[in-house]
Amino acid sequence: MNPLIEVRDLSYTYRAGTSGGVKALSRVNLEVKHGEFLAITGQNGSGKSTLARHFNGLLTPSEGEVLVEGLSVAERANIPAIRRLVGMVFQNPDNQLISSVVEEDVAFGPENLGLSPFEIRQRVDQAIKILKLENLRFESPNYLSEGQKQLVAIAGVLAMKPSCIVLDEPTAHLDPRGRREVLENIRRLNREEGITIILLTHFMDEAIHCDRMIVMNRGKVEMEGPPAGMFRQRDQILSLGLNFPVAAQLAEGLRLRGIDLPDDIIHPEEIINCLCRLK
Numbered sequence: 001m002n003p004l005i006e007v008r009d010l011s012y013t014y015r016a017g018t019s020g021g022v023k024a025l026s027r028v029n030l031e032v033k034h035g036e037f038l039a040i041t042g043q044n045g046s047g048k049s050t051l052a053r054h055f056n057g058l059l060t061p062s063e064g065e066v067l068v069e070g071l072s073v074a075e076r077a078n079i080p081a082i083r084r085l086v087g088m089v090f091q092n093p094d095n096q097l098i099s100s101v102v103e104e105d106v107a108f109g110p111e112n113l114g115l116s117p118f119e120i121r122q123r124v125d126q127a128i129k130i131l132k133l134e135n136l137r138f139e140s141p142n143y144l145s146e147g148q149k150q151l152v153a154i155a156g157v158l159a160m161k162p163s164c165i166v167l168d169e170p171t172a173h174l175d176p177r178g179r180r181e182v183l184e185n186i187r188r189l190n191r192e193e194g195i196t197i198i199l200l201t202h203f204m205d206e207a208i209h210c211d212r213m214i215v216m217n218r219g220k221v222e223m224e225g226p227p228a229g230m231f232r233q234r235d236q237i238l239s240l241g242l243n244f245p246v247a248a249q250l251a252e253g254l255r256l257r258g259i260d261l262p263d264d265i266i267h268p269e270e271i272i273n274c275l276c277r278l279k
């Protein structure tokens, strides 16, 4: 099957052609497969958001190309189709919620697709059910927790039935519980609904759940691969300004105390299993 998203030699410069031009991406190559859970990480200013904004045509390449299901984001005529395929969720849910009732908010996206009222209702019902928001359906988003608001924003995107959802640091403003809740739902959308997920995050304990992780540095893809192998490359991870998942930190601490543990541990259950075996 063809990739869902293809990025070919993508460069992007903000305020190109002016003295204040900022080259945010340089010659990025990347493919995103259907159904994959991709995490994109990297320190502040490394180009994650700039890259992600090309996936649904919020930005268009300065050089190179970005294709979504073969459609170039540089062609204006392709943008509506591309936005139906790729939905975006941002850091701050307050900027994405507009209605005074949760279900109206979820309906906003599908209403703009020109669907029949019946189809809209079905999609809203389904999105609310998948994200388990039934109890909040008639609430005002203003009275929800930040985590609940983010789930409503995700439901609104889900109701557009995209193939792929791009989430740009969706848990940055959330407390640990909200963060866990949002992450669990994102993982469920990937596993159970088959939605391709692209998660931009600073939290390594979120990134460990992906199939593949990309580390950006100064506008380039610096590392790429399944997360377990990546965190084994300790020096490189540190030099890219990243930290380690909690389980990897704990395993390293135990290794330094002479306990024999594998060097690719990233999930808490892996430590528990190893320690149980060691007794």
Ligand SMILES: Nc1ncnc2c1ncn2[C@@H]1O[C@H](COP(=O)(O)OP(=O)(O)OP(=O)(O)O)[C@@H](O)[C@H]1O
Pocket: 014, 015, 022, 023, 024, 042, 043, 044, 045, 046, 047, 048, 049, 050, 051
């Ligand atoms: N609207 C803009 N105008 C000019 N420069 C910008 C703009 N947005 C981003 N940049 C610059 O582009 C580079 C990449 O920024 P980008 O926001 O893509 O990074 P990021 O990895 O998402 O960072 P963060 O982790 O802080 O969200 C940075 O040097 C940034 O200052």
Ligand SMILES: [Mg+2]
Pocket: 048, 049, 050, 168
């Ligand atoms: Mg960003």
